[in-house]
Amino acid sequence: MDLINWENLAEFKYLLVLAAILLTTKLLGLFSRRIQLPQVVGALVAGVLLGPVVNAFMGVGTADGFFSSAAGSDQLFGMLSELGVIVLMFGAGLETDIHEMRKCGKASFIIALIGVIAPLVLGGFVSYFFITDSDSQMQILKSVFIGVVLTATSVSITVETLKEMGKLNTPASNAILGAAIIDDILGIIALTIITSFADKSVNILFVLLKIVLFFVFAVVLGVGMYMLFKWMNKHTKRDSRRHVIIAFAYCLVTAFVAEVFFGVADITGAYIAGLVLSMTNRKRYLENRFSTLSYMLLSPIFFACIGLTIEVPSLTTSLMIFAVLLTLVAVATKFFGCALGGKICGYSTKECFQIGAGMISRGEVALIVAKKGESCGLMDPNLFGPLVIVVVITTIIAPVILKILFKEKNGKANPTSKLKSA
Numbered sequence: 001m002d003l004i005n006w007e008n009l010a011e012f013k014y015l016l017v018l019a020a021i022l023l024t025t026k027l028l029g030l031f032s033r034r035i036q037l038p039q040v041v042g043a044l045v046a047g048v049l050l051g052p053v054v055n056a057f058m059g060v061g062t063a064d065g066f067f068s069s070a071a072g073s074d075q076l077f078g079m080l081s082e083l084g085v086i087v088l089m090f091g092a093g094l095e096t097d098i099h100e101m102r103k104c105g106k107a108s109f110i111i112a113l114i115g116v117i118a119p120l121v122l123g124g125f126v127s128y129f130f131i132t133d134s135d136s137q138m139q140i141l142k143s144v145f146i147g148v149v150l151t152a153t154s155v156s157i158t159v160e161t162l163k164e165m166g167k168l169n170t171p172a173s174n175a176i177l178g179a180a181i182i183d184d185i186l187g188i189i190a191l192t193i194i195t196s197f198a199d200k201s202v203n204i205l206f207v208l209l210k211i212v213l214f215f216v217f218a219v220v221l222g223v224g225m226y227m228l229f230k231w232m233n234k235h236t237k238r239d240s241r242r243h244v245i246i247a248f249a250y251c252l253v254t255a256f257v258a259e260v261f262f263g264v265a266d267i268t269g270a271y272i273a274g275l276v277l278s279m280t281n282r283k284r285y286l287e288n289r290f291s292t293l294s295y296m297l298l299s300p301i302f303f304a305c306i307g308l309t310i311e312v313p314s315l316t317t318s319l320m321i322f323a324v325l326l327t328l329v330a331v332a333t334k335f336f337g338c339a340l341g342g343k344i345c346g347y348s349t350k351e352c353f354q355i356g357a358g359m360i361s362r363g364e365v366a367l368i369v370a371k372k373g374e375s376c377g378l379m380d381p382n383l384f385g386p387l388v389i390v391v392v393i394t395t396i397i398a399p400v401i402l403k404i405l406f407k408e409k410n411g412k413a414n415p416t417s418k419l420k421s422a
Helices: 006-034 039-058 076-095 098-103 105-128 136-151 155-165 171-198 204-235 241-260 266-277 283-308 317-344 349-358 363-375 381-405
Strands: none
Touching: 006 039, 006 076, 006 283, 039 155, 039 283, 039 381, 076 155, 076 241, 076 266, 076 283, 098 105, 098 171, 105 136, 105 171, 105 317, 136 171, 136 317, 136 363, 136 381, 155 171, 155 283, 155 349, 155 381, 171 204, 171 266, 171 317, 171 349, 171 363, 204 241, 204 266, 241 266, 241 283, 317 349, 317 381, 349 381, 363 381
């Protein structure tokens, strides 16, 4: 009789995977903090250790790895990871000062616009010399599509870093969050335009109409939720737990409707839901409850799964050069491009660089866009290797630069200056 029932391993291995994720992300997070880095860097490294490193040691691929096989989008941890980023962005919305957000509306648009145009143009230009296609028009389209991939911004990494430092409500942080939403919309438009050349069934005007309708929907539903919370606050003063349930349901429904019906990212819907509830009297109560949920379970899974799903690419010399150039373009265009947008709008030099650093991370968003291009023939499979390198480096470097820029030389938090009229 075997001491271990191996037949139950597949059914219950998720318990071991979860324990490993929670422990390694926390231990490496503490180590990161010890060496003056954001804890999110440790969580990302934990995912890489449990994924590519363990897989390489065992001689298996991502699909067969003990930990990484559980991180697919159709698996439990893949779904929890998606829920984690939704809760993270919902919490960011709750913590946002809506009045400060209004001040930087114009600035956010300018920052996002430059932050999309710069990587689109330079990324497409660099890619053109590494993409070969017998059809010159397709070569241009594929090059431009690489530029579109580089326009993506994964603001969830930035949000977690800013929360950790207690800097989620500075002028620069509000500009980052506002620009990230606009960046998402501009990215969808750019993606729609480029894919319409390869897929004639894509209607640009219809996509733009859906985006407009989403914000109409968000405003109408937001007004309804605001009135509901105002009524509940008046009639249910003793028991606040129902506020949490209703708020969570509102967040999930808004995220679902944004993604499925309007083609807008689910995290954008979650963030807007958080913004609406940030204007209610239950703001602090909701912040505390969702912060616990995120910190204890969902955030570690999300950040670890980014590392778990990375596949170590096999690169030729040409592709390695392409990866280096693409990474430099990815970092420089967002960092300096968005900083330029901030400078135009009257931010201080330090705030401009904080904004630029906050927009660097591409995260899983770039890979999702790349997969979309592959399905319509605009993305060659051998180019995924360089993109994976871009994702890894930008995801790790962004919180490191943010940590440096938000600290004074003596280690104290940097008191941000007031935003000039934008």
